[in-house]
Amino acid sequence: MIIHHPILGPRDAQEFVYLGDASLIGRPDGLTASIEDFHNYTYLRDNPAGAHRELWYHEQGDRSWLVVTRNTVTHEILQVELARDVARAEGRSK
Amino acid sequence: MRYSGFRILKEALTGHKGWGHAWRDPEPQASYDYIIIGGGGHGLATAYYLAKEFKQARIAVLEKGYLGGGNVGRNTTIIRSNYLLDGNEPFYEFSLKLWEGLEQDFNYNAMVSQRGIINLIHTDAARDAATRRGNAMILNGADAELLNRDQVRAMYPFLNFDNARFPIKGALMQRRGGTVRHDAVAWGYARGADGLGVDLIQNCEVTGMRIENGKILGVETSRGFIGAKKVGVAVAGSSSKVMAHAGMRLPMESHVLQAFVSEGLKPLIDGVMTFGAGHFYVSQSDKGGLVFGGDIDGYNSYAQRGNLPVVEDVIEGGMALMPMIGRARLLRTWGGIMDMSMDGSPIIDRTHIDGLYFNGGWCYGGFKATPASGWCFAHLLAKDEPHVTAKAYRFDRFLKGLMIDEKGQGAQPNLH
Numbered sequence: 001m002i003i004h005h006p007i008l009g010p011r012d013a014q015e016f017v018y019l020g021d022a023s024l025i026g027r028p029d030g031l032t033a034s035i036e037d038f039h040n041y042t043y044l045r046d047n048p049a050g051a052h053r054e055l056w057y058h059e060q061g062d063r064s065w066l067v068v069t070r071n072t073v074t075h076e077i078l079q080v081e082l083a084r085d086v087a088r089a090e091g092r093s094k
Numbered sequence: 095m096r097y098s099g100f101r102i103l104k105e106a107l108t109g110h111k112g113w114g115h116a117w118r119d120p121e122p123q124a125s126y127d128y129i130i131i132g133g134g135g136h137g138l139a140t141a142y143y144l145a146k147e148f149k150q151a152r153i154a155v156l157e158k159g160y161l162g163g164g165n166v167g168r169n170t171t172i173i174r175s176n177y178l179l180d181g182n183e184p185f186y187e188f189s190l191k192l193w194e195g196l197e198q199d200f201n202y203n204a205m206v207s208q209r210g211i212i213n214l215i216h217t218d219a220a221r222d223a224a225t226r227r228g229n230a231m232i233l234n235g236a237d238a239e240l241l242n243r244d245q246v247r248a249m250y251p252f253l254n255f256d257n258a259r260f261p262i263k264g265a266l267m268q269r270r271g272g273t274v275r276h277d278a279v280a281w282g283y284a285r286g287a288d289g290l291g292v293d294l295i296q297n298c299e300v301t302g303m304r305i306e307n308g309k310i311l312g313v314e315t316s317r318g319f320i321g322a323k324k325v326g327v328a329v330a331g332s333s334s335k336v337m338a339h340a341g342m343r344l345p346m347e348s349h350v351l352q353a354f355v356s357e358g359l360k361p362l363i364d365g366v367m368t369f370g371a372g373h374f375y376v377s378q379s380d381k382g383g384l385v386f387g388g389d390i391d392g393y394n395s396y397a398q399r400g401n402l403p404v405v406e407d408v409i410e411g412g413m414a415l416m417p418m419i420g421r422a423r424l425l426r427t428w429g430g431i432m433d434m435s436m437d438g439s440p441i442i443d444r445t446h447i448d449g450l451y452f453n454g455g456w457c458y459g460g461f462k463a464t465p466a467s468g469w470c471f472a473h474l475l476a477k478d479e480p481h482v483t484a485k486a487y488r489f490d491r492f493l494k495g496l497m498i499d500e501k502g503q504g505a506q507p508n509l510h
Contacts (some may be wrong), residue, residue: 001401014403018508020347035493042346042505043492047334056460068183072348072394075401091265 002066004080008061015060021045022053022067049073055083088090097201116281117288122295125321126154128475129313131300131336135166135276136453136460138283138294139468140328142200145290147384147469148476153292156315156324158299162280165331168398168430170353170385170460172366172377174211174271175236178227181486181498182439183234188483189466190236190270197467202282204274205380210247211271211366212241214415216260220371220483225298230289231268245342250367253416260371260414271366273377279464301405304341309448310340326451326466326475331431332396333454340447342366344454346435346491347507350395350429351387351458352404356422358382367415372410386412390432390458392508393442401428432458437497438510442470442480442487451475 001013028037049072056066065083067084069075087093095101095114097193105112128144130137132157141155157163172285173193173497175186197204203317215221221240228238242264242400247255257264288294295317304473329336334344359382368375376386391400391441405427412419435441440463442453453471456463470484480487492505 008433013393013401020394020507039493040343044343045334045347045393046343047343047347049332049348053491054394070393073396075397094136 001072001075002065003050003075003077005058005061005064006080006082007064008058011058011061015058015065016056017059019055019057020081022055022083025067025083025090025092026053026063048084051078097203098176103208111386115296120295122154122156122298122315122317122320123152123293125312127294127323128152128153128156129320129325131313131325132310133161133165133284133294133296133326134164134328134330135280135283135464136330136456136467136471137326137328138162138472139286139464140278140326140453141292141294141468142283142287142290143469144472144475145287153287154299154320155287155292155294156300157294157296158316160296161294162277163285165430165432165460166280166418166464167277168428169276170375170377170387171273171276171461172211172271172375172420173206173274173462174266174268174366175462176211176213176227176231176238176266176271177500178230181502182500183230183236185466185470185483185487186463187234187236188230188469189463192465192469193274193425194270196282198348200282202278202285202498204278205284206272206274208270208272209365210269210376211368212246212265212266212267213368213370214246214262215264215266216262216371221264225339226499228266237268237270238246239267239269239463241267247439249365250363251490252362254402254414257414260369273366273379274461276461279385281460283468300336300339303450305340305447305450308446322449324449324451324475326405326453326471328452328453328471330433330456330460332432333452333488337452340443340445340450345441345489346433346455347394348396349390349392349432349434349508350397350400351390351432352427352429353387353404354427355379355386355425356384356419357425359384361424369411369415372411373415374408374415376412376416383421384422390434390508396431398429398431432456432505434510435443436492436505438501439498440467440487441489442467442474442484443489444474444478447490469482
């Protein structure tokens with residue numbers, strides 16, 4: 001698979017480490033969230049057959065985190081964004 | 095019809111006209127007492143044991159494709175019970191004991207071959223870990239032996255014993271482990287279940303579940319609505335898709351695991367060998383092909399095919415262990431979809447929906463579990479309580495901190 005890095009261009013997926021569903025960006029607030037919220041965040045996944053937004057880390061490159069939208073049935077990569085941009089758009093960082 | 099030596103003689107003398115079909119191809123009835131979703135190894139075993147050991151009831155198995163067309167037809171056929179943790183080892187040892195009596199039990203030649211499995215050891219620390227594991231196995235009624243370097247060399251003199259990074263120092267051996275003809279397991283259970291009156295309904299995909307007031311009433315399928323008092327789901331690989339019909343999110347991801355077979359070679363490896371440090375394991379089929387595999391590809395996938403980097407990685411492992419494998423040609427590769435759970439262990443449990451039961455999360459170790467998985471799931475369906483060896487396989491173990499994490503990797507499914 002070739003991942004089109006927003007800054008570095010086309011890079012082989014072998015350069016990356018895979019983490020999982022991009023919903024992991026949305027970690028609940030540790031001071032207010034319930035145990036169930038954290039359980040659902042840590043352990044439960046949508047695991048869709050089709051478009052899947054997921055986190056890839058460019059370990060052998062610029063060490064950026066990417067949100068890759070990929071079709072899990074065909075392995076086609078549909079969209080690549082910097083995870084930083086996605087997280088900021090979701091209001092995660094000040 | 096019972097299969098036997100006499101039967102073969104009789105059929106040989108009468109032109110093989112009396113064999114008939116191994117199972118019926120019935121139309122679905124309007125309703126059943128039990129519906130098992132998934133006509134693979136685990137689903138068929140569940141139906142077989144449910145009909146034979148627990149309840150004489152109206153039972154159907156619904157399969158979206160053909161029987162045994164999923165992971166039971168795509169694995170590397172290894173059976174073993176060399177687990178460490180209390181939640182796992184009694185279950186897998188129960189499974190191995192069922193394998194040992196399976197062919198007589200369901201009157202089908204599944205070619206169960208207890209040819210022995212070894213896990214190679216490369217360091218003192220790994221020997222300590224293997225010793226601990228072997229003791230855990232023995233405490234749970236399994237067999238285990240620690241082999242030294244010379245004993246391994248006597249078995250497999252061609253291995254690269256002096257690899258600079260992973261010199262072979264010994265092995266943990268389970269002599270009762272081995273291989274089974276995987277398709278025959280599905281066929282044997284299918285024929286056995288059919289003979290006990292179970293309807294095996296193929297080309298019947300479940301497209302929805304009818305749930306009212308927290309109770310399941312039946313399933314919508316590509317062949318119409320079928321009512322049921324109890325529904326058991328055994329569709330590992332597609333678990334999240336099917337359980338989404340019940341509005342459930344599962345503690346698992348689907349990943350692709352590749353396997354490989356070489357051209358047919360003369361007898362070389364008479365047992366099963368795992369090179370855990372090199373992410374490679376191998377056995378030799380009765381046709382002579384080296385059957386081997388390694389890691390999952392590592393990203394969510396529902397495609398029954400993987401990518402080339404893992405092919406290279408697995409074959410590098412093979413070359414490190416037994417360099418002459420480089421002279422053999424690769425005949426076939428294929429991929430199957432695994433339920434990779436959050437702790438690397440399976441789930442056999444009821445759900446919050448009355449009458450809906452779940453069996454899945456087998457990661458890449460489901461084949462060896464087939465008999466016990468079927469037995470324990472049938473036990474749960476019939477008696478509404480878990481079998482004694484499957485008590486730990488609960489949905490709520492993640493909420494309660496009771497994970498069964500053999501590899502100690504945490505909630506990172508692609509590392510288990």
